[in-house]
Amino acid sequence: MKGDKFLKGIWKVIVAVFLLLPLIVTFVYSFAERWIYILPEGFTLNYYIQTLTNENFLLGIVRGLCISIIPVVITNVCILSALYLVIVHVPNLEKTVQIFCLIPSTVNGIILATSVLATYAGSGTIFANRIVMLSFIYCVFVMPMTYQGIRNSLYSVNTLGILEAAEMLGSRKIRSYVTIVIPSILPGLLNSALMCLSALFGDFAIIKIIASSQYETAQSYLYKNRHTDTQALSAAVVILLVITLIMNYTVHRSQQIKNEKRSA
Amino acid sequence: MIKNIKKAGGKMAFLLPLAFIVILFEWIPLADMVIRSFMDGGTFTLDNYASVFTKPVYLVAMKNSLWITLSSSVIGLIIDFFVGMALSGSKGKGKSLYLSLLNLTSTFSGVPLSIAFITVLGTSGVFVLIGRQFGIDALANYHLYSLGGMFVIYVYFQIPMGTLLMLSAFEKIRKEWKESAYLMGAGNIKFWTHIGIPVMMPAILGTFNMLFANAIASYATPYLLVNNSISLLSIKVVDMFVGDVKQRPGLGSALAIVLLVIVVVQIGLTNLCKRHFEKGAEK
Incomplete structure (x- = not known):
């Protein structure tokens, strides 16, 4: 048994080193002045200053965030509204809504994006607009994750029971859905929304297919500048990673505060 | 199910936003893609699949x-x-x-x-x-x-x-x-x-x-x-x-x-x- 534990420990360390290696190298590289031999020669913050004052990069981050937040909000609203109908009025529609929402997990982003592009590009409708196209594809892309998050939360708080109780006290169902149920599942909602957000923020394939030249996000910025200074590029990678970290941490934190409040 | 839907009536509108996105940006493009894969300049053909399964590059x-x-x-x-x-x-x-x-x-x-x-x-x-x-x-x-x-x-x-x-x-x-x-x-x-x-x-x-x-x-x-x-x-x-x-x-x-x-x-x-x-x- 002791040898067993030892082996498990070694295995964990090996995998952790493998996972950490690119992170650490990128991190050190972003501070390195010159790195031609085994060890970097001196450290500098210049590459961070250079990257953080680069207008294209900053705009790319803002664009990336915008194009990720809007679809996540739209999808959440749509699914919350559809599940309200399912839970309160037409329970047998549940299976249909589930199929609606889970198909995109089989149809991957590339197929989704190319099919939408081929169908609507040059159609002369509003859907031919690349930004509109991109937003809606993103909506479909995050649907499975959002659906599962919301569904689990809604069933874990006994939505129907709450709505019926509130109705007896004279509040309309839709009103109590918005003012009682949704706020109470907000932590779960935020959690899945955030996961979707970071998935979209890290997307490159879909944006490359739909709007590569017209809408440059941070990811496309990285791709475009892949042959420039490795140090500046590493700094950009670290900055993007920190943004994702901050997103995760915020939600984690808000959940913790909520839990503390509850237990107090 | 139909009875329930009838009973819900106008409330079915709650489903509309989701249905709108799913139908327009998932089903129609996918159906379109399937059809297009069998088309060549407006006529039905199996050539596309034939190329996929015979040309070495694919x-x-x-x-x-x-x-x-x-x-x-x-x-x-x-x-x-x-x-x-x-x-x-x-x-x-x-x-x-x-x-x-x-x-x-x-x-x-x-x-x-x-x-x-x-x-x-x-x-x-x-x-x-x-x-x-x-x-x-x-x-x-x-x-x-x-x-x-x-x-x-x-x-x-x-x-x-x-x-x-x-x-x-x-x-x-x-x-x-x-x-x-x-x-x-x-x-x-x-x-x-x-x-x-x-x-x-x-x-x-x-x-x-x-x-x-x-x-x-x-x-x-x-x-x-x-x-x-x-x-x-x-x-x-x-x-x-x-x-x-x-x-x-x-x-x-x-x-x-x-x-x-x-x-x-x-x-x-x-x-x-x-x-x-x-x-x-x-x-």
Whole structure:
């Protein structure tokens, strides 16, 4: 048994080193002045200053965030509204809504994006607009994750029971859905929304297919500048990673505060 | 159901926004894609599929995609399984640190991950330099810009999510089962091959599905590293629609449908296996 534990420990360390290696190298590289031999020669913050004052990069981050937040909000609203109908009025529609929402997990982003592009590009409708196209594809892309998050939360708080109780006290169902149920599942909602957000923020394939030249996000910025200074590029990678970290941490934190409040 | 829908009446409008998006941006484009794959300039044809299954360039793309997807998923799954096993036995601060590492690296993918690997193992990557300095040929001659070289990145992004999924499966294995198996004289290996793994099989197969889907749809990494020098299905599909070469939506649609069918067949096969094991659990 002791040898067993030892082996498990070694295995964990090996995998952790493998996972950490690119992170650490990128991190050190972003501070390195010159790195031609085994060890970097001196450290500098210049590459961070250079990257953080680069207008294209900053705009790319803002664009990336915008194009990720809007679809996540739209999808959440749509699914919350559809599940309200399912839970309160037409329970047998549940299976249909589930199929609606889970198909995109089989149809991957590339197929989704190319099919939408081929169908609507040059159609002369509003859907031919690349930004509109991109937003809606993103909506479909995050649907499975959002659906599962919301569904689990809604069933874990006994939505129907709450709505019926509130109705007896004279509040309309839709009103109590918005003012009682949704706020109470907000932590779960935020959690899945955030996961979707970071998935979209890290997307490159879909944006490359739909709007590569017209809408440059941070990811496309990285791709475009892949042959420039490795140090500046590493700094950009670290900055993007920190943004994702901050997103995760915020939600984690808000959940913790909520839990503390509850237990107090 | 119809009765319920009638009763709900105007309230069905709550479903409209979702239906609008799903129908317009999922069903219509997909149906359109299927139709387009059988069309050539307005007439029905099977030529697109004939080219996909006869021209060497597409056959190679399919073979490459299947090879890198299957092998990285299997290896990823094995790594995930053992890390999950090791983690399920530990607790406390070490474990939560490890979980944070997994969570952090699960968001590390696509372009940033590929760039990080270029700094580590690219033509003048840190480890390549170290390899040259110390005469370690395997590192000095590492060729990241190839199918085999790229493989390491595929394995990398298979680890975090898969391990998290495996860990939750391991946590369902109850301590009592192990104890009673040991009491009845089963060893560690016997416990896992006869009880542990069969019980976890649905979760293992589910994880495999996710890894497979992840790898076959991977686009950023091969686009950045090998682009046109090695053909992969995902790259070929996109090329047919937005590439620099002549765009061929008919052929592209056929390729995309083939990609879709591969995923569907794979999920179907694993679900068959899954059902077998779930039945076993019912007995």
